[in-house]
Amino acid sequence: MKVFSLVCLLAVVPVAAGAAQAKSKAALAPTGxxxxxxxxxxxxxxxxxTMxxxxASIRARPGERLHVVLKSIGTAPKIVMAHNFVLLKAGVKPEEFVTAAMNARATDFIPSDMQDKVIAAKGLVGPGESIDVTFSAPAKPGTYTYLCSFPGHYMVGMKGELIVK
Ligand SMILES: [Cu+2]
Structure with a gap:
């Protein structure tokens, strides 16, 4: 009888200790x-x-979650002066994107057939307005172009670089 209880005790103790350890790990995991x-x-x-x-540049770590808030501080009427934020995927030519965008007023100058060329896009803002968009920076280090695709704005320099490294 004594031997039996000892065996039971030996068997139970490590299991209980293991369970306690697993529990504390599980409790920590979600926070991390x-x-x-x-x-x-x-x-x-x-x-x-000023368009x-x-x-002109934003630095990010690969895969970092970014929340970009774009605010217009201009005063010109929205119909002639509005802005958006378009972050292009690697390898997409900005000139090609903005040329196609000129005919896409209905979709805030983000061509519906070029959705696969952007990482994130949101617009448009007129005086005092703001928009925001949340996305993950690319996992691949490199330099990615963001631009405003309102007609003419990219050409006069409304652009920047997202530098991922
Ligand atoms: Cu603009």
């Missing part, structure tokens, strides 16, 4: 995961009547 995958960094961007973004 939340820190790495759900953290979003906000980047404030403005555009105005430039205030930031």
């Amino acid at each position: 995961a939340a820190r790495t995958s759900k953290a979003v960094r906000t980047i404030e961007l403005t555009g105005g009547d 430039k973004y205030d930031l």
Whole structure:
């Protein structure tokens, strides 16, 4: 009888210890995961009547979650002066995108047949308006172009670089 209880005790103790350890690990895991995958960094961007973004470059880590807020600080009427934010995928020629965008007023100058060429796109903002878009920076290090596709704006320099490294 004594031997039996000892065996029982030996069998139970390691299992209980193991279970406790597993439980504490499980309790910690969600917090750690939340820190790495759900953290979003906000980047404030403005555009105005000068047809430039205030930031010509944004740096990010591969896969970093970014929340871009674009605000128009201009005063010209929206019909003649509005801005958007379009981040192009690697290898997409900005000139080709903005040329196609000229005929896409109905979709805020983001051509519906070029959705596969963008990482993120949102618009348009007129005076005092703002829009925001959340996305993941590309996993592949490199330089990605963001631009305003309102007709003519890219050509006068309403663009920037997202530098991923
Ligand atoms: Cu613009």
